[in-house]
Amino acid sequence: MKRNWTPDELMDVWTLHPSELEMINQARTDKNRLGIALLLKWFQYESRFPTRPQDVPPHILRFLARQLAISPDVLKQYTWQGRTIARHRVLVRTYLGFREATVEDGDHLTQWLVEFVLSQERREDALQEAL
Secondary structure, three states: OOOOOOHHHHHHHHOOOHHHHHHHOOOOOHHHHHHHHHHHHHHHHHOOOOOOHHHOOHHHHHHHHHHHOOOHHHHHHOOOOOHHHHHHHHHHHHHHOOOOOOHHHHHHHHHHHHHHHHOOOOOHHHHHHHO
C-alpha cells in the first residue's frame, strides 16, 4: 500500500460515495462502520483486504473517519480476526460483486493459461502478467 497520498489522490481513491455510505451505515457501531469503510476502499484499491491495522496509513484512516464523522481512534477497538471481520469481508465482496475463488476457478484459470497464453508466450514475467 502506498504510504504518501496527495489531497487529490485521497479524494479520488478514498472518498465514500452515497451508496457506499448507505451500506456502511447499516453497521450499528462506529468501530464497525469505520472497519467496513476501510475494508471497502482498501479492497477497491488493492483488490485485497488489509491484514492488520498497522498497514493503514494514519492519514487514510483520518480521511475515512472524517467522512463518517467519527474518531479514527475507534479502529483500535475493531477486531481484526474472527466472525465479525469475516462477515464484513463478505459484505464488501457482495457489495462489489466479488466472491472468493474456488478450486474450480483455479482449474479453469489453469486451463485458460495452457490454451491461450502458454501456447503464445514462455517468458515467466509475461505469464505472471497474463495471470
